[in-house]
Amino acid sequence: MPGIDAENIARFKxxxxxxxxxxxxxxxxxxxxxxxxxxxxxxxxxxPLPTEPLHPAESxxxxxxxxxxxxxxxxxxxxxxxxxxTLGARRDLRILxxxxxxxxxxIDLGLVLAEAGIAESATCLVDATDEDVRLATMLCEIxxxxxxxxxxxxxxxxxxxxxxERLDRDAAYLACISGPSKTSDIERVLATGVHGPLELxxxxxxx
Amino acid sequence: xxxxxxxxxxxxxxxSALDDDFLRSTLDAFALAYRTGRAEVFADMDxxxxxxxxxxxxxxxxxxxEDLYLRFRSEAEKRGVVVHRAATAAEANALIVRIxxxxxxxxxxxxxxxTTEEIRLSTxxxxxxxxxxxxxxxxxxxxxxxEGPTHMxxxxxxxxxxxxxxxxxxxxxxxxPPDIGTLVKVARRALRPKFTAAxxxxxxxxxxxxxxxAIGLCTNEGNARLVTTLPRVHVALVGxxxxxxxxxxxxxxxRILPRNATAQAVTAYVTWLTGRPTPNQERHIVFLDNGRAAxxxxxxxxxxxxxxxxGACANVCxxxxxxxxxxxxxxxIGAIGLILTYFYHGREKARHLIQNCxxxxxxxxxxxxxxxLPAVIREIRSRLLEEEGAPxxxxxxxxxxxxxxxxxxxxxxxKWAQRPLTGGTPYIRHLPDIFRKSQGFRSLPAxxxxxxxxxxxxxxxxFDGRVLVGLFAGxxxxxxxxxxxxxxxxxxxxxxxxxxxxxxxxxxxxxxxxLGERDAARALARENIRAFDAARFDHILxxxxxxxxxxxxxxxxxxxxxxxxxxxxxxxxxxxxxFSSFLVDILGLSSATxxxxxxxxxxxxxxxxxxxxxxxxxPRELLTLAATYVPTEEExxxxxFGGSYSLKFPEISRRILDRKLSRYEQSGADILAVxxxxxxxxxxxxxxxRGNRLRVLHIAEIIAGNLxxxxxxxxx
Ligand code: SF4
Numbered sequence: 041m042p043g044i045d046a047e048n049i050a051r052f053k054x055x056x057x058x059x060x061x062x063x064x065x066x067x068x069x070x071x072x073x074x075x076x077x078x079x080x081x082x083x084x085x086x087x088p089l090p091t092e093p094l095h096p097a098e099s100x101x102x103x104x105x106x107x108x109x110x111x112x113x114x115x116x117x118x119x120x121x122x123x124x125x126t127l128g129a130r131r132d133l134r135i136l137x138x139x140x141x142x143x144x145x146x147i148d149l150g151l152v153l154a155e156a157g158i159a160e161s162a163t164c165l166v167d168a169t170d171e172d173v174r175l176a177t178m179l180c181e182i183x184x185x186x187x188x189x190x191x192x193x194x195x196x197x198x199x200x201x202x203x204x205e206r207l208d209r210d211a212a213y214l215a216c217i218s219g220p221s222k223t224s225d226i227e228r229v230l231a232t233g234v235h236g237p238l239e240l241x242x243x244x245x246x247x
Numbered sequence: 248x249x250x251x252x253x254x255x256x257x258x259x260x261x262x263s264a265l266d267d268d269f270l271r272s273t274l275d276a277f278a279l280a281y282r283t284g285r286a287e288v289f290a291d292m293d294x295x296x297x298x299x300x301x302x303x304x305x306x307x308x309x310x311x312x313e314d315l316y317l318r319f320r321s322e323a324e325k326r327g328v329v330v331h332r333a334a335t336a337a338e339a340n341a342l343i344v345r346i347x348x349x350x351x352x353x354x355x356x357x358x359x360x361x362t363t364e365e366i367r368l369s370t371x372x373x374x375x376x377x378x379x380x381x382x383x384x385x386x387x388x389x390x391x392x393x394e395g396p397t398h399m400x401x402x403x404x405x406x407x408x409x410x411x412x413x414x415x416x417x418x419x420x421x422x423x424p425p426d427i428g429t430l431v432k433v434a435r436r437a438l439r440p441k442f443t444a445a446x447x448x449x450x451x452x453x454x455x456x457x458x459x460x461a462i463g464l465c466t467n468e469g470n471a472r473l474v475t476t477l478p479r480v481h482v483a484l485v486g487x488x489x490x491x492x493x494x495x496x497x498x499x500x501x502r503i504l505p506r507n508a509t510a511q512a513v514t515a516y517v518t519w520l521t522g523r524p525t526p527n528q529e530r531h532i533v534f535l536d537n538g539r540a541a542x543x544x545x546x547x548x549x550x551x552x553x554x555x556x557x558g559a560c561a562n563v564c565x566x567x568x569x570x571x572x573x574x575x576x577x578x579x580i581g582a583i584g585l586i587l588t589y590f591y592h593g594r595e596k597a598r599h600l601i602q603n604c605x606x607x608x609x610x611x612x613x614x615x616x617x618x619x620l621p622a623v624i625r626e627i628r629s630r631l632l633e634e635e636g637a638p639x640x641x642x643x644x645x646x647x648x649x650x651x652x653x654x655x656x657x658x659x660x661x662k663w664a665q666r667p668l669t670g671g672t673p674y675i676r677h678l679p680d681i682f683r684k685s686q687g688f689r690s691l692p693a694x695x696x697x698x699x700x701x702x703x704x705x706x707x708x709x710f711d712g713r714v715l716v717g718l719f720a721g722x723x724x725x726x727x728x729x730x731x732x733x734x735x736x737x738x739x740x741x742x743x744x745x746x747x748x749x750x751x752x753x754x755x756x757x758x759x760x761x762l763g764e765r766d767a768a769r770a771l772a773r774e775n776i777r778a779f780d781a782a783r784f785d786h787i788l789x790x791x792x793x794x795x796x797x798x799x800x801x802x803x804x805x806x807x808x809x810x811x812x813x814x815x816x817x818x819x820x821x822x823x824x825x826f827s828s829f830l831v832d833i834l835g836l837s838s839a840t841x842x843x844x845x846x847x848x849x850x851x852x853x854x855x856x857x858x859x860x861x862x863x864x865x866p867r868e869l870l871t872l873a874a875t876y877v878p879t880e881e882e883x884x885x886x887x888f889g890g891s892y893s894l895k896f897p898e899i900s901r902r903i904l905d906r907k908l909s910r911y912e913q914s915g916a917d918i919l920a921v922x923x924x925x926x927x928x929x930x931x932x933x934x935x936x937r938g939n940r941l942r943v944l945h946i947a948e949i950i951a952g953n954l955x956x957x958x959x960x961x962x963x
Contacts (some may be wrong), residue, residue, distance in 0.1 A: 055512060095252060109290050141477075144443040160502075161513035171476065171525060178472050198496045204494045207459040210326050210523025213475075216501075219515035221469040223431060225385035226411050228277060231431040234384050235438065236469035240515075 044189040048159040049244065052192050056162035059219045060232070062241045069186065072243035073124055074150070076184040079241065080111045080149040081131040086181050110143065112136040112180065113151040114172035124151075140175035150180035150237070154217075156199050157192035157242075163218040164198060164242060167206060174213055183237035185217065189244050248395040249577050249588075249600055254812050257599040258898070266543035271403050272779040273445045276402065281562045284510030285613070297503050302617035304496040305488075309543045315457040315490040316534060322460035323532060326522035331533045334869070336591075339535050340371035343449070343482055346531050350480045351445035358464070358471035359383035360451025361533055361556055362398055362484050365591055378704040380441045382433050382470040391418060397504060397572030399558035400508045405571050413687070438470075448474035452485040453504065453531070454497040461521040462532065463497055465504055465514040472518055479828065487539045488552035500555050507615040508557040511890045538590050547626050548590070553616035555584050561611035565885045565903050566603055566896075582620040587628045589687055594634065601627050603896060605889035606761055607854040611635035622804075628763030637764065644759065645767035651753040651774065658694060658726045663691055666788055674935055686894070688901035689932030692727050697877070703748045706736060712745025712832070717784035719775070719798070719823065721791035722754045724923035729901035731924065734951035735790055737825060741954055742834045746788075751778035755794040755935055758890050760801060772802045773812065781818040786833065790826050790947055793921050794889075796859030798823045825856055826947055827922060831865035838872060842955050845872040849916035849941075851907070851930065853923035866946055870920055873953040877916040881907075888929035904933045912940050919943045 054062045085108055111133050113124055121137065124169045128135040136147065152173055156162035164185045168174035177183050193199055196216075206212045221236030232238045251257035263271060294928030308315060320330040333339035347355065355377055357363065369379045369390070375837050381390040385402035389395060391414055396402030403411070412425040415433050423433055450471050452462035462483055464471040475481050480741050491497050497519075505511040523530050543549050561567045561581025575598045576584025585604060589597035601624060610620045632641070648654050665675060674690035699720050716739060724732050739746050775798070781787060789795045799820045806812035828838045857863050863883075870876040885904030887893060908930065911919050919934075919941045930943040 059512070138525075138735070144439060144477075146420075146439070161514060161518075174472065174476055178469060178476065196502060197495065200494050203498075207456070207461045207494065207519060207521050209522070211524070212461070213524070213873065214519040215472070216513075216517040217515065218513045219467070222467050222515055224386045224467075224509070225383070225388070225401060226269070226406070226427050226430060227273065227408050228280075228401065228404065229408075229427045231427050234431050234435055234468045234470075235382070235473060242735060 044233045044246075045192065045194070048192045048194055049189055050156060051194075052162050052244070055159065056242060059162055059163055061219055062239065063244060064241065065246075067246050068185075069120065069245055070123060072186045072245050073120065075243055076149060076151045076241075077111065077124075077127050077131050077133065079182055079184065080109055080133055083109070083148055083182060085109045086135040086146050086148050093135060100138055108134060109149075110134045110136055111149045111151060112140055112172070112176040114138055114140070114176050115152060117120070126237075138172045140172050140179060143179060146163045147176070147180045149182045149184060150176035151184045151186070152176050153234035153235065154187040154242075155187045155191065156202050157187045158196050158199060158216075160193055160195045161218050162242075163196070163216045165202065166215045166217060167212070168215045169211060169213045177215060177217060178236045180237050182239045182241065182244060183217070183220065185240045186243045186245060188247055190247060249314045250596065251599055252595075254599055257476075260574050261570055261896070261898060262576045265902065267405075267571075271569060273404060274571060278562065278568045281510055281882075285507070288506045288510045288512055292506075297499060298617045300499045301503055301555065301615060302553055304491060304499060305616060306550075308496070309488065309549055309552055310945065312487060312490060312540065317491060318457040318458050318488065319455055319490060320456065321668050323521075326460060328460060328521075328523060328530045328532060331531060331534065333533055334536050336366035339366050339484065339533055339537070342533055343368060343484070344371060344375040346480070346482055347372065347375070347447055350447065350529060350763055351569060352377065352480055354380075354441070354445045355447045355449060356376045356380050356382050356442055356445040356474050356478065357386070358448070358450040358466065358474045359386050359402070360431050360484060361579060362451045362486050363449065364395065364536065366483065366484075366537065370384050372819050380438070380445070382441065382474060383466075383468060384431065384606055387438065388414065389433065395573070397580065398561060399556050401541040401558075405573070412910045427604050442473045442477045445478040447480040447482060448478040448518075449482050449484065449584055452483050454490055454491050454500050455485050455489045456492075456494055456497050457490055458493050459518050459521050461494075463501065464518045464520075465501060465516070466518070467515045469516050472516060474519070475520060476524065479527070480531070481524060482531045482533060484533050484535060487534050487536055488543070494535060494815055502595055503615045504555050504557050507559045507613065542590060548586075548623055550616075550618045551583065551586055551590070551623055553618055554735065555615050557615045559613045561613060563609040564862065565607060565609065565887065566605060569899055569902055575603070576800060582624065583618070586620065586623050586627060587922050588629075589610050594631060597627065598631060598635075598843050601631065605885055605892045607885035607889065608858040609854070609885065612858045625760055625763065628761070641762050641764055645761070645764045648754050648759060649767050649770045649774075651751065655675055655698075655700075658698065658722075674932070685897040687895065689904060689929060690935040691932060692928055694726055695729050697729070698749070699725045699732045700750060702729055702733070703750075706733060707740060709740050709743075711747055712740075712743050714744045715783070715785045716744045716746045717781070717787040717822075718746055718748045719752060719755070719777055719779070719787055719789040719794060720748065721789055721794040721924065725789055725926065728924050728927065728945070731945040731947050734945070735788070735947040736762070737951045738830070738947060738954065739788075740876055741840065742836070744834070749782070753778070755797050757793055757801070760797065760805075761890060765805070768801070769805050769809070772805050772816070773809070776802070776812065776815045776819050779819060781815065782800075786824050786829060787819065787822045788824050788826065790924065790945060791954040792825050792853050792856035792860055792862070793925055795823050795825050796855040799860065824862055825862055825922065827856070827869055828860070828862045829865040830950065831868050836869065836872065836950075840955050841872045841950065842953050843872065844953050846918055847877050847912050847916040848874045848920050848949065849877045849879050849887060849914045849919045850882055851911070851919060851921045851926055852925050853921065854885050856922045859882045865922070866899055866922055869946060869950060873949055874918070877914050879910055881910070886926045886929045888925045890925060893929065900929075904909040908933050908937060908941070912937075917942065918949070919951055920946050922946055
């Protein structure tokens with residue numbers, strides 16, 4: 041595994057700040073997951089559509105109160121998934137790992153692992169071929185991407201072989217994400233959340 | 248969408264845009280913000296290298312377009328994606344309607360794509376009974392208003408938050424405050440159900456990679472991601488020219504596109520997708536030809552297929568800035584819009600539009616793909632003349648100007664004929680009424696009593712000069728401002744130059760070339776090359792950067808196929824020089840010969856000097872040497888003259904001039920220094936109307952006026 045390039049990390053952080061992306065640095069993956077859970081627990085709950093399926097633990101009255109929060113985290117391995125479940129239960133969050141299509145009105149927070157980063161544009165590369173991974177970064181109000189520091193390269197061309205390798209497969213959907221969903225279409229004033237996330241957080245993890 | 252059938256209608260449309268104060272202030276603010284933002288976002292990049300990489304990759308791809316298409320198709324088919332090819336717009340529309348019907352689709356969501364606009368796809372789908380919703384916020388707004396986009400990247404830039412709030416109130420049947428954050432949320436809530444209800448999603452593509460049949464989509468809103476994910480069927484309409492061989496070429500496009508479009512380092516999302524979305528979803532890729540394959544073989548115009556649709560050529564266009572996209576393109580907008588209208592929508596639509604270019608070259612300087620947009624615009628004007636025949640005034644002008652004797656005799660006759668109009672002043676004061684209405688915003692200069700060519704024999708000369716300089720006068724200085732040439736000669740004599748003025752020289756030909764009169768422009772080029780016999784001189788100097796830029800860049804192209812032109816054209820083109828760079832780089836002017844005066848001088852960088860010849864440092868150095876130079880914002884934006892442009896579109900020329908002069912007047916300077924006699928005609932004429940708050944001088948006049956005495960004395 042390549043080491044961590046401090047210059048790339050510094051550049052990534054600087055460019056992320058310029059693009060209104062929040063960057064946090066954590067020592068471990070566990071801390072990054074805890075950060076996401078914390079964000080989710082503190083945000084105001086999204087407004088669900090009445091057609092959304094009920095969670096077994098959820099009562100219709102609670103939904104009406106609008107206190108339920110959903111965190112979607114597809115694409116985690118078994119160990120991290122178990123960690124998430126334990127921590128999530130403590131925070132009274134509903135954790136989804138698949139079937140996100142059923143939540144068109146949105147989820148509160150999407151937590152996804154990025155596989156590579158680009159310092160020049162503060163970009164995270166996410167292999168979103170799995171539809172649930174894709175939707176987790178699209179339907180949420182807050183998107184949290186976890187990125188290993190050692191996976192941050194300098195320029196897009198440094199990621200060319202990664203892209204080429206993935207696109208060589210039968211099907212691939214690669215998302216290079218560098219900000220929340222944003223628009224300047226009205227009077228050129230920047231506003232976020234027009235379709236996807238209102239906020240993007242990147243957790244840079246040591247290693 | 249510009250649809251005017253006659254020039255009169257076109258002027259009427261322009262007038263309505265010029266009356267829209269919101270539009271103008273918005274585009275003004277955008278132009279300024281873009282300028283600064285773009286400089287910042289390219290600050291730590293090698294911009295020319297990136298532009299060259301994009302241009303090179305695109306050119307190479309165009310050479311093997313068919314191969315790339317076949318490779319893409321086979322890679323796509325391997326992955327279960329259906330590839331189609333449509334020769335025309337109608338064919339593409341019919342194809343996509345058929346795909347929709349075959350898959351029993353009813354509701355369609357679209358992401359922004361200029362290619363779908365090009366073929367009016369939404370209209371075709373709606374005519375076939377399908378419901379189409381644009382999901383890009385700006386596109387949705389313009390769709391709800393039943394109008395087209397006014398910018399390729401910011402489709403609703405012409406609208407205010409109040410207009411949007413009103414529109415959304417009608418659509419949702421609820422009032423909304425004119426608060427942008429709220430309006431964006433309204434759109435989010437209104438559009439999300441459309442995504443989930445849609446059977447089909449339609450996108451364009453920013454690039455199509457042949458080696459793995461991937462298409463790329465750059466978006467900020469992320470709507471293209473939902474459009475390609477939620478519906479059962481995805482159709483991408485892709486112009487054939489979007490094909491590139493590998494991921495690497497696509498990455499350069501990803502790097503330059505957002506930087507050049509909106510001065511953003513990257514779009515929030517760049518999506519690369521290949522293969523089928525999921526086994527029960529369909530994906531179709533429709534390649535659109537619509538003239539592209541033929542265009543790829545057109546030696547002069549094929550470069551326009553390099554375009555990455557960043558919209559920068561509109562962002563910096565002084566005309567776009569005044570009138571907006573609905574008047575600056577049929578579907579495609581800006582300089583590239585004028586051009587693509589001709590190729591994709593026909594000469595009826597292009598005929599008037601293509602005239603609405605000043606030729607300031609601002610677009611060429613920022614183009615992400617290094618396209619020489621002004622040259623292609625001139626080329627189309629020539630083709631239109633060849634296809635449709637020239638208007639009478641063009642033919643007459645061409646006849647007169649290519650005969651030096653008739654042209655010069657006429658100019659001299661003009662000196663007598665103008666008398667009743669000038670009242671003995673250097674301006675034409677008594678314009679006929681019909682002319683004054685449109686042209687009265689600036690006084691037109693009178694023709695000089697004696698042209699330079701008549702004064703030349705009696706001017707002081709040095710025969711001991713060490714640098715041999717041939718002087719190319721250009722019409723404006725020969726016949727209108729001969730004193731500027733005389734000032735230059737004073738400076739040259741004082742710095743050891745031996746100047747000669749070949750009397751058989753004629754107009755450089757640029758005005759005719761701008762009108763599309765290519766043969767006449769060629770004839771003039773040959774005449775001047777013969778008149779000079781350039782090898783005799785160390786340098787050929789002109790005080791008119793428009794002439795210099797035309798001689799340097801257009802002569803070799805105009806005479807490329809002329810075996811008679813020989814090496815003469817290269818010798819002439821390589822020796823031609825502008826005044827400022829000659830003084831600084833060749834003569835090395837310094838405070839040894841120039842004194843610094845008390846004058847405060849602001850500066851206008853003429854288009855053909857700063858962009859045409861890339862001379863930017865030297866005039867400012869000269870001004871700093873001779874006076875206090877007062878920098879101002881947008882010194883290098885066009886003055887609005889553009890030769891015959893200001894006669895054809897006075898309503899635009901006037902507004903550009905007013906804005907420039909207001910800024911200069913506010914600078915606190917007492918003199919405006921200019922490099923180009925055309926700009927001087929415009930600025931002096933404008934100042935004469937505004938009360939002469941500024942003196943407008945050619946930089947040669949300023950330097951001559953600040954020669955140290957002993958040097959001035961050596962003159963002659
Ligand atoms: S012509 Fe050049 S500047 Fe204009 S849109 Fe195309 S790439 Fe951008």
